Amino acid sequence: MTTVEKALQERFSCRQFLPKPVPRETIEAILRAAQMTPSWCNTQPWQITLLSGAEADRLRETLRTHAKSGAPANPDFPFPPRYEGIYRDRRKVCGVQLYQSLGIGKEDRVAAAEQALENFNFFDAPHVMLITTPENLGVYGAIDCGLYVSSFILVARQHGIDSIAQAALASYPDLLREYFQLPGDRKFVCGLSFGYADNDHPINGYRTERADISEVVDWRG
Numbered sequence: 001m002t003t004v005e006k007a008l009q010e011r012f013s014c015r016q017f018l019p020k021p022v023p024r025e026t027i028e029a030i031l032r033a034a035q036m037t038p039s040w041c042n043t044q045p046w047q048i049t050l051l052s053g054a055e056a057d058r059l060r061e062t063l064r065t066h067a068k069s070g071a072p073a074n075p076d077f078p079f080p081p082r083y084e085g086i087y088r089d090r091r092k093v094c095g096v097q098l099y100q101s102l103g104i105g106k107e108d109r110v111a112a113a114e115q116a117l118e119n120f121n122f123f124d125a126p127h128v129m130l131i132t133t134p135e136n137l138g139v140y141g142a143i144d145c146g147l148y149v150s151s152f153i154l155v156a157r158q159h160g161i162d163s164i165a166q167a168a169l170a171s172y173p174d175l176l177r178e179y180f181q182l183p184g185d186r187k188f189v190c191g192l193s194f195g196y197a198d199n200d201h202p203i204n205g206y207r208t209e210r211a212d213i214s215e216v217v218d219w220r221g
Contacts, residue, residue: 007157012208014162014193015098015118016201017125021052022194026159027127034152037144045141046148046189049180050129056122062179063120066172073171076187077142090211097206119168125193130169130176135185145189156194163194 001009031048039045051059073079083091096106104111122128131149133141153163169191170176176188197204 007154013164016198017195021126033155037151039144045133122193125195132186162197
């Protein structure tokens with residue numbers, strides 16, 4: 001098994017982190033490797049805002065308070081309007097696994113909502129980064145940012161660092177642009193929290209399954 005294959009097998013969406021910070025030199029090594037991600041015409045559209053320590057704590061408090069106020073999500077790149085067929089089924093299984101790991105029943109909407117708010121607490125991760133792309137690069141800029149996120153996640157795992165990509169952190173882009181004093185043409189793609197996984201927490205104990213290639217590949221010739 002290659003190093004990349006091993007990282008793909010080992011990585012998971014970590015939803016509870018230890019407070020231990022990742023050394024700066026390790027983060028820089030991951031960022032340098034992720035910077036080699038291929039992009040459309042080598043545009044490298046991703047811009048990263050990376051927060052640690054008190055800065056991360058200040059943002060998590062701001063986002064959590066805003067989310068708890070009932071403010072509607074208004075992402076720059078609209079979330080899926082609905083999930084149908086196999087996509088709905090996969091999403092449902094993922095959700096069931098998550099809530100079962102925490103002992104949250106399907107009718108316990110209060111507990112489910114509180115767990116959803118943990119997105120804005122970065123699942124206690126010591127580090128969080130927000131990824132933006134220029135508006136005029138459109139969907140291809142966003143796709144390139146997705147590739148960057150994948151690269152970061154896999155290289156981080158090779159360094160023993162766990163992570164979770166979070167669309168939820170792009171829910172309130174206007175607030176974030178004002179918070180970071182970014183221009184209006186910087187569009188938020190997603191966030192990514194990272195650090196050392198709390199492997200004793202039950203929420204990190206389950207793993208989602210992947211479809212067999214026969215379900216996703218249409219062989220021709």
